[in-house]
Amino acid sequence: MLHVKIIDVSKEKIDLVKAQKFIASSKCGASIYFVGTVRDQNDNKKVTGITYDSHDALVIKSFEEIYKETETKFKFNNIAVFIEHIKGYAALGDTSIIIAVACKHRTQAYDLSRFIIEEIKKRTPIWKKEHYENKDSEWLKGNPIKSG
Amino acid sequence: MKIKLELYGASREFSEKNYLEFSLKEKSSINDLRNEILSFIDKNFKGNNNFKKLVESSKFCSEQNNIVADSYKITKDQKIGIIPPIGGG
Numbered sequence: 001m002l003h004v005k006i007i008d009v010s011k012e013k014i015d016l017v018k019a020q021k022f023i024a025s026s027k028c029g030a031s032i033y034f035v036g037t038v039r040d041q042n043d044n045k046k047v048t049g050i051t052y053d054s055h056d057a058l059v060i061k062s063f064e065e066i067y068k069e070t071e072t073k074f075k076f077n078n079i080a081v082f083i084e085h086i087k088g089y090a091a092l093g094d095t096s097i098i099i100a101v102a103c104k105h106r107t108q109a110y111d112l113s114r115f116i117i118e119e120i121k122k123r124t125p126i127w128k129k130e131h132y133e134n135k136d137s138e139w140l141k142g143n144p145i146k147s148g
Numbered sequence: 149m150k151i152k153l154e155l156y157g158a159s160r161e162f163s164e165k166n167y168l169e170f171s172l173k174e175k176s177s178i179n180d181l182r183n184e185i186l187s188f189i190d191k192n193f194k195g196n197n198n199f200k201k202l203v204e205s206s207k208f209c210s211e212q213n214n215i216v217a218d219s220y221k222i223t224k225d226q227k228i229g230i231i232p233p234i235g236g237g
Contacts, residue, residue: 053157055229057213125209125234127157139158142235145207145215 001080004063006056009088019100023080028102030109034117036097038090042140046133052096054087055125062124066116073115076108083116085126122146149174150225151181157232158202162188172222178208179218181228207231 003022007014016033023031038050063083070081082100090096099116103109120126123146131137153168162168162185170184182203189199209229210216222228 053160055154055156055209055231058209058215058229058231061213121235123234125156125231127232128235139161139232140235142157142233144205144233145231 002064002067003082003084004060004067005084006054006059007084007086009086009090009094014084014086014095014098016095016098016100019082019084019098022082023100023102025078025080025102027078027104028080028109029104030106031100031102032109032113034097034099034113035095036117038092038094038096040092042130045130047092047130048133049089049091049094049131050096051089051129051131051137052085052087053127053129054085056087058125059085062120066119066123069119070112070115074108074112076103076112079103079108079112081112081116083120085120085124087126149176149222151222152227153181153185154227154229156229157234159206159230159232162193162199167227175221175223177218177222178216178220178228181208181222182206182218185230202232203230205233 040047067081080102085097099113101109101112103112125145128140129137130140149172151170151172155162155166172180185203186200189196193199207215209231211226
């Protein structure tokens with residue numbers, strides 16, 4: 001069971017309660033919530049916020065592909081996966097991504113959650129522009145996208 | 149052919165709009181488009197080296213939302229997305 005969405009923060013909020021409701025199941029004994037937030041420092045620069053940019057269609061496609069790969073890689077039954085990522089401006093401490101997973105056992109939930117975030121980092125077309133205390137801003141360099 | 153190049157991430161610095169437009173010869177490839185963008189950088193940003201490196205390290209996305217190879221032939225007017233190195237999450 002999968003839910004994926006890009007949240008445009010100028011229109012709506014990313015919400016952990018929604019994730020909790022989606023993955024709730026009596027078939028699952030373990031849930032993991034990964035929540036990415038904006039931190040105050042990067043490369044010795046004081047960060048005040050991040051603007052996230054997204055190729056929405058490719059992002060959704062990559063989330064779905066990653067989920068499909070978990071089915072063949074892990075072969076877990078009765079899992080629930082909720083992935084939402086924001087686009088737009090996020091201030092310090094704001095949530096940028098929620099990955100919520102529910103599985104039968106805890107080891108499965110840890111494995112699944114870790115796999116999903118690592119794959120998102122490699123192949124999901126989302127970009128960050130950091131804003132600094134001195135009013136400068138900069139797009140982070142990132143890594144060339146890994147397709148497929 | 150007219151190509152509307154949709155800009156993402158750092159490539160948004162190339163224009164105040166969300167896109168750039170290029171005219172390409174029939175059956176041009178992604179590599180030809182990349183060269184056109186590099187010429188655009190030369191002309192409009194005095195060959196800005198960071199911008200050129202960005203273009204060289206970017207992938208491209210077809211209108212069907214597939215990442216396409218440099219040899220991919222563009223056969224009609226369409227939108228192509230430039231996909232600079234990524235860093236979300």
